[in-house]
Amino acid sequence: LAKTTQPISMDSYEGQEVNITCSHNNIATNDYITWYQQFPSQGPRFIIQGYKTKVTNEVASLFIPADRKSSTLSLPRVSLSDTAVYYCLVGDTDDMRFGAGTRLTVKP
Amino acid sequence: GAVVSQHPSRVICKSGTSVKIECRSLDFQATTMFWYRQFPKQSLMLMATSNEGSKATYEQGVEKDKFLINHASLTLSTLTVTSAHPEDSSFYICSARDQGDTGELFFGEGSRLTVL
Numbered sequence: 001l002a003k004t005t006q007p008i009s010m011d012s013y014e015g016q017e018v019n020i021t022c023s024h025n026n027i028a029t030n031d032y033i034t035w036y037q038q039f040p041s042q043g044p045r046f047i048i049q050g051y052k053t054k055v056t057n058e059v060a061s062l063f064i065p066a067d068r069k070s071s072t073l074s075l076p077r078v079s080l081s082d083t084a085v086y087y088c089l090v091g092d093t094d095d096m097r098f099g100a101g102t103r104l105t106v107k108p
Numbered sequence: 109g110a111v112v113s114q115h116p117s118r119v120i121c122k123s124g125t126s127v128k129i130e131c132r133s134l135d136f137q138a139t140t141m142f143w144y145r146q147f148p149k150q151s152l153m154l155m156a157t158s159n160e161g162s163k164a165t166y167e168q169g170v171e172k173d174k175f176l177i178n179h180a181s182l183t184l185s186t187l188t189v190t191s192a193h194p195e196d197s198s199f200y201i202c203s204a205r206d207q208g209d210t211g212e213l214f215f216g217e218g219s220r221l222t223v224l
Binding site: 034036038041042043044045046085087096097098099100101 | 112114142144151152153154199201203213214215216217218220
């Protein structure tokens, strides 16, 4: 089980790029890295998933260094609606435990 | 994208009664579903892994006789909170994995249980 460490909270302003880093020093060879977003009283929503290097989709980018011991979720030009908790999950398909997450607050 | 539906979204019950929460995968078959509990301002805590046609695997500290999980079909898993007490009040969330998927989970909207 790859334990993850994220900052508890982050603040940003509208229009800025936000980078949230997750540490997972004991990631296993078969583990994928997945990021989820959660709004209050809702289930988490998938953002992005990667195994190595860089992955980009319409909402975010995920940067994974060669040693895979960390990953960085990059949110370009955040808006107020991006205020949420972001979770980094590292594991195989049968191990889906959540860490503490990062509470991102976007200010006007 | 795939949709996972939970019902009910909110439920209030009296202490000592049992409550059933359903989790359905609407457009895909899920051999594995996960049940989580989330208290205010806290992260999701995995309660159990539900496998279709077999007994659920419970996390340490989760009472299997209190939180009954049934996964009788590839599209439905249920969580029954038996003899509920106020401390069971929480936000319960399920997730399901598409049989053909490599790891992405689809989450339900969550069910808020309030035990009076």
